[in-house]
Amino acid sequence: MLAPLVLPFQVSVTAFTVLWCVGALTLRKPRRIAWLSLAAVLLFIPSCAGVMVIVDLQRYGRFDYATASEIPDDGYIELPATATDITLYRNGAGHWAKFAIDLSSLRSWINERRSLRPDLNRHHDDDEWLAMASEHQRPDRLKLNQQIFGDRFPETGWTYDPSMLQVQVSRSDRGGGYTVWHVPSTGETYISAGYW
Structure with a gap:
């Protein structure tokens, strides 16, 4: 039953991991990295929902x-x-x-x-x-x-x-x-x- 959620979850995890790594390497300050981490946590679910809408237009x-x-x-x-x-x-x-x-x-x-x-x-x-x-x-x-x-x-x-x-x-x-x-x-x- 959860199969339709797997691909959007995987895309979101990959995108946030890449963005967090790039941001952490360029910012290099613990306070900015903490804000980046908080933003990633807060935006993860809306990102999954957005990716799911885009993916669903193609597969359904x-x-x-x-x-x-x-x-x-x-x-x-x-x-x-x-x-x-x-x-x-x-x-x-x-x-x-x-x-x-x-x-x-x-x-x-x-x-x-x-x-x-x-x-x-x-x-x-x-x-x-x-x-x-x-x-x-x-x-x-x-x-x-x-x-x-x-x-x-x-x-x-x-x-x-x-x-x-x-x-x-x-x-x-x-x-x-x-x-x-x-x-x-x-x-x-x-x-x-x-x-x-």
Whole structure:
């Protein structure tokens, strides 16, 4: 959860260390060095916040990629290698993505991801995928599924399709993982991931 704070902290520590060393070498008077040290302590948190704003403008927001290979590898983004036409929204707690992929490739990728943590995931066979499709199309579940989909993808303009299959992948015993929605007829796929 604190991963977004690490880079701004490291940048601030490095900058203040360099500035303090340069200042201490040029000032050479204990009283001025004490004032410099006090200023560094008082300005450290505002500096971290400022660096974080600048860094966040580069690493968070909306990004578009033609293929999954174009996405920078940061250890958090997990998308199938065969995904295309990717729209990715990143924030400090997770990411949302919309991409195109065929059902068989998606199922292989999901099974591969689940096999990384078999203690948290169960394998779906063909019958379970078919049952899932009929379960999510029930009229009493449709409104709930629409609401959940809308809550997971706020401000994207993406809409729920009643033919969507919904699959969960757990990556952490603390709740981290992602939910995948897939429209079999078009290959349109959506993923909502949370980092824990």
